[in-house]
Amino acid sequence: QSALTQPPSASGSSGQSVTISCTGTSSDVGGYNYVSWFQQHPGKAPKLMIYEVSKRPSGVPDRFSGSKSGNTASLTVSGLQAEDEADYYCSSYAGNNPPVVFGGGTKVTVL
């Protein structure tokens, strides 16, 4: 059982938006502004899409955005494209033991 809770699946039509939630506690998501989101295509290594809740690394399209409210973080993918179909994982800093926790992952399907 993962420390952070994500829905197992989400879907949206091409061009539409999808939002993935990531629920933790005040000891992780709610306690720090260190939430990251990773995209993983089958057989590939994860790729950083969002860090520090809402910041995008260079090269990540602005269709990807992150936010947080209380103990729940969210990733929104706007203008869905076929290449956005992948697994998405959230991660949060959690202090000391353990310092890093992941969500169980959400499979995004583009209809």
Added chain:
Amino acid sequence: QVQLVQSGAEVKKPGASVKVSCKASGYTFSDYYIHWVRQAPGQGLEWMGWINTNSGGGTKYAQKFQGRVTVTRERSISTAYMELTGLRSDDTAVYYCARDVNMIQFDSWGQGTLVTVSS
């Protein structure tokens, strides 16, 4: 460009140990922590531990792996290592190293190393 290149796939018997390497290039190795994350077949990501690659070499491990995992580094060759002992079938997974720019900002990942534990 930043690259992390991991060692190749391994097949081990239950009870054995495995040591996976992660060679960094394209940046100053000792400037950033290296984390290890694993992914069992069809499962999610699981954090295992980190190493401070500077002169201190401090480490932190997930409680689940305490006593079985050791992360080390050799600064002269910009390489981090993850050794897991007492292998069980449920340790079968792809093991990744990742560079941490700042507080789980894992901006570069190795290609992954498949470790298969089977009798």
